[in-house]
Amino acid sequence: MYENKTTGYLYIAPFLLGLATFTLFPFLSSFLLSFSDYQLQDPVAQANFTGLTNYREMAADATFHNSLWVTFLYVFVTVPLKLAFALFIAFVLNFKLRGIGFFRTAYYVPSILGGSVAIAVLWRYVFAGDGLINQVSIWLGGEPLNWLGEPGYALFTIVLLRLWQFGSAMVVFLAGLQNIPTDLYEAATIDGASKWRIFFTITLPLLTPVIFFNFIMQIVQAFQEFNGPYIITGGGPLKSTYLLPLMIYEEAFKYFNVGYASALSWALFVIIAIFTVIAFTSAKYWVFYGSERGDKK
Amino acid sequence: MARGEVQLRGITKSFGAVDVIKGVDLNIAPGELVVFVGPSGCGKSTLLRLISGLEMPTGGSLHIGGRDVTLTHPAKRGIAMVFQSYALYPHMSVAENMGFGLKIAGVPKAEIQAKVAAAAEILQLTHLLDRKPRALSGGQRQRVAIGRCIVRQPEVFLFDEPLSNLDAALRGQMRVEIARLHAKLDATMVYVTHDQVEAMTLASKIVVLNAGKIEQIGAPIELYRNPANLFVAGFIGSPSMNFMKGKVVATDEAHVAVRLAAGTLRLPRRNAATAPGSSVTVGIRPEHFSIGEPDSDDIAFFEGEVELVERLGGETLAHLRVPALAEEGLTIVKLTGDAPLRIGSRLRIGVRLSHAHLFDADGRAVGTPSAKIAVAA
Ligand SMILES: Nc1ncnc2c1ncn2[C@@H]1O[C@H](COP(=O)(O)OP(=O)(O)OP(=O)(O)O)[C@@H](O)[C@H]1O
Ligand SMILES: [Mg+2]
Numbered sequence: 001m002y003e004n005k006t007t008g009y010l011y012i013a014p015f016l017l018g019l020a021t022f023t024l025f026p027f028l029s030s031f032l033l034s035f036s037d038y039q040l041q042d043p044v045a046q047a048n049f050t051g052l053t054n055y056r057e058m059a060a061d062a063t064f065h066n067s068l069w070v071t072f073l074y075v076f077v078t079v080p081l082k083l084a085f086a087l088f089i090a091f092v093l094n095f096k097l098r099g100i101g102f103f104r105t106a107y108y109v110p111s112i113l114g115g116s117v118a119i120a121v122l123w124r125y126v127f128a129g130d131g132l133i134n135q136v137s138i139w140l141g142g143e144p145l146n147w148l149g150e151p152g153y154a155l156f157t158i159v160l161l162r163l164w165q166f167g168s169a170m171v172v173f174l175a176g177l178q179n180i181p182t183d184l185y186e187a188a189t190i191d192g193a194s195k196w197r198i199f200f201t202i203t204l205p206l207l208t209p210v211i212f213f214n215f216i217m218q219i220v221q222a223f224q225e226f227n228g229p230y231i232i233t234g235g236g237p238l239k240s241t242y243l244l245p246l247m248i249y250e251e252a253f254k255y256f257n258v259g260y261a262s263a264l265s266w267a268l269f270v271i272i273a274i275f276t277v278i279a280f281t282s283a284k285y286w287v288f289y290g291s292e293r294g295d296k297k
Numbered sequence: 298m299a300r301g302e303v304q305l306r307g308i309t310k311s312f313g314a315v316d317v318i319k320g321v322d323l324n325i326a327p328g329e330l331v332v333f334v335g336p337s338g339c340g341k342s343t344l345l346r347l348i349s350g351l352e353m354p355t356g357g358s359l360h361i362g363g364r365d366v367t368l369t370h371p372a373k374r375g376i377a378m379v380f381q382s383y384a385l386y387p388h389m390s391v392a393e394n395m396g397f398g399l400k401i402a403g404v405p406k407a408e409i410q411a412k413v414a415a416a417a418e419i420l421q422l423t424h425l426l427d428r429k430p431r432a433l434s435g436g437q438r439q440r441v442a443i444g445r446c447i448v449r450q451p452e453v454f455l456f457d458e459p460l461s462n463l464d465a466a467l468r469g470q471m472r473v474e475i476a477r478l479h480a481k482l483d484a485t486m487v488y489v490t491h492d493q494v495e496a497m498t499l500a501s502k503i504v505v506l507n508a509g510k511i512e513q514i515g516a517p518i519e520l521y522r523n524p525a526n527l528f529v530a531g532f533i534g535s536p537s538m539n540f541m542k543g544k545v546v547a548t549d550e551a552h553v554a555v556r557l558a559a560g561t562l563r564l565p566r567r568n569a570a571t572a573p574g575s576s577v578t579v580g581i582r583p584e585h586f587s588i589g590e591p592d593s594d595d596i597a598f599f600e601g602e603v604e605l606v607e608r609l610g611g612e613t614l615a616h617l618r619v620p621a622l623a624e625e626g627l628t629i630v631k632l633t634g635d636a637p638l639r640i641g642s643r644l645r646i647g648v649r650l651s652h653a654h655l656f657d658a659d660g661r662a663v664g665t666p667s668a669k670i671a672v673a674a
Contacts, residue, residue, distance in 0.1 A: 181382065181384065183380045183382050183384040184384050184386060186351050186378075186380070186384065187378070187380060187384040187385075187386070187445075188386075188397070189351065189371050189372065190349065190350075190351070190371045190372055190376070190377065190378055190398075191372065191397050191398035191401055191445075191449075192372030192373075192398055192401045192402055193372075193397075193401050197401065201397075202386060205388045206387065206388060288387075288388045
């Protein structure tokens with residue numbers, strides 16, 4: 001029946017090839033390199049096995065400690081804010097209003113643009129000393145702020161860039177909200193629950209699977225944030241936006257310490273893995289699966 | 298006005314340009330079980346939701362227990378509703394589902410528990426109180442939904458096709474349970490259904506709706522015996538009444554003679570003010586035909602040919618071609634389960650004239666069938 005297997009394999013070959021070249025190979029080689037002193041600038045570079053040296057160095061590296069701290073700060077500010085914001089917008093867009101389709105699309109646009117380098121460049125100009133934000137703020141009678149120059153504000157601007165890309169999380173929330181049967185809201189209304197009460201006692205609990213999904217996705221993404229700090233702040237000022245992915249990049253391609261960068265990558269990988277595992281184990285305490293509808297004939 | 302009394306005055310409802318409820322006046326006495334029936338899309342659910350407050354009327358007023366609740370929030374109307382989908386909160390246990398309304402109202406925990414326990418007792422749910430809805434059978438979920446209503450001690454219970462998701466056997470069982478509950482709680486209930494049997498057995502009063510208007514209100518047996526018009530005549534009773542078009546050819550003191558396709562029926566007159574020459578429709582229910590009966594004044598006999606036989610066990614439905622009664626279309630006749638019928642065979646069927654209905658050209662019932670005694674017997 002399936003005589004033409006070769007044709008089938010040919011069709012999936014590009015994907016398999018890509019997966020092997022760009023995912024599997026770097027994945028395995030970086031693991032090996034993380035135990036070496038591999039230097040990139042050496043044309044006939046040789047990798048010497050150095051055991052756990054890279055990892056020991058990491059433990060004593062103040063830059064790494066700073067990056068770790070900044071990354072955690074970034075992730076734990078960005079993810080809850082972004083989820084809350086995406087949920088809020090999804091909630092508003094879930095109302096059955098005239099022209100709501102237009103707004104749903106409009107609010108998604110930043111997510112299509114948001115990840116791109118061009119937007120990060122735009123962000124840099126908007127938040128520059130004489131940028132749009134400051135001009136508007138002066139026009140409104142406020143003080144111009146050194147958005148990209150002050151350690152506290154700089155991290156805030158790249159957090160904001162991420163927040164602005166709430167669209168994909170919002171779409172998932174919107175789908176989740178629309179999955180909640182209206183008659184549950186009606187029953188709760190008859191039971192006397194206020195809109196707030198309904199949101200917290202009906203909507204939110206029934207939305208937990210979607211919240212969980214978005215949470216994992218956002219955590220994983222946020223830990224890997226690169227464009228923002230690379231383009232807008234370059235990691236500064238005072239390494240206040242020197243997120244781990246940027247540090248990895250610079251170690252590898254600026255200082256050519258590929259061995260050390262590989263070790264950093266694996267550290268990041270392990271951190272993400274740990275948080276994912278924590279999230280999954282905690283899920284059974286707060287995520288509600290299976291609706292009444294689900295198992296009806 | 299008493300607790301549990303419901304009054305609808307000129308209620309209308311439009312969704313945009315579409316008029317769904319076109320002026321409904323209805324009085325529901327305390328403790329009545331009123332059933333709304335009507336074809337799909339006629340506005341039964343909408344009318345129920347207007348009473349519940351989930352929809353606001355476009356016009357008219359609504360009183361419950363003597364209070365004008367036309368603009369009152371659903372939670373403050375003294376109603377409780379059982380949804381077709383049950384609408385149980387899936388993440389709450391049975392006890393939490395039932396107690397949710399009281400919890401919101403700020404009732405002390407102990408009191409909630411007592412009330413939930415009492416309702417669970419009535420509905421035999423006590424052993425299920427800790428379960429989540431998804432771990433319940435359809436019938437159990439239905440009972441939880443009813444329990445959630447009972448706990449709130451409403452003036453009026455509203456049911457929107459509560460049994461339509463259950464299988465036939467369970468539906469019969471729950472029907473009896475609802476009837477028992479109604480007797481026990483002595484509460485006003487408004488009940489929407491598609492099911493003739495539910496309507497006939499549960500209702501103290503049936504409201505027949507059609508296209509957003511009430512066609513007739515009455516006790517089930519009253520609607521069956523004296524449908525006010527063609528619509529109600531065709532809607533109540535299963536299978537539907539047979540209709541035959543004809544013309545009045547003669548009237549005398551006691552009879553109206555109606556000329557049908559090829560035969561003439563001499564029906565008892567019963568105050569029917571029908572002039573000779575006027576167009577009428579004669580309606581005869583399938584159960585008012587018979588075979589093998591002796592001649593009598595009340596029976597007219599016709600020849601028919603069997604085209605289709607549906608044997609239901611206890612009874613048999615025969616679809617007959619009776620040229621004398623109808624030029625085209627089949628006449629459905631309900632006979633005993635063991636009636637000897639063969640497709641293609643010819644049959645002599647008797648029509649009970651005293652059970653025949655007569656409708657004028659506008660579809661209104663003319664006179665009343667004289668056979669009350671026979672139906673009551
Ligand atoms: N929210 C709404 N917006 C617009 N039209 C509506 C709305 N709700 C109901 N309708 C329309 O009102 C009419 C009556 O609907 P309703 O649900 O009351 O019918 P029903 O008698 O309960 O029918 P069924 O027996 O199928 O449940 C239908 O034509 C329906 O399309
Ligand atoms: Mg309906």
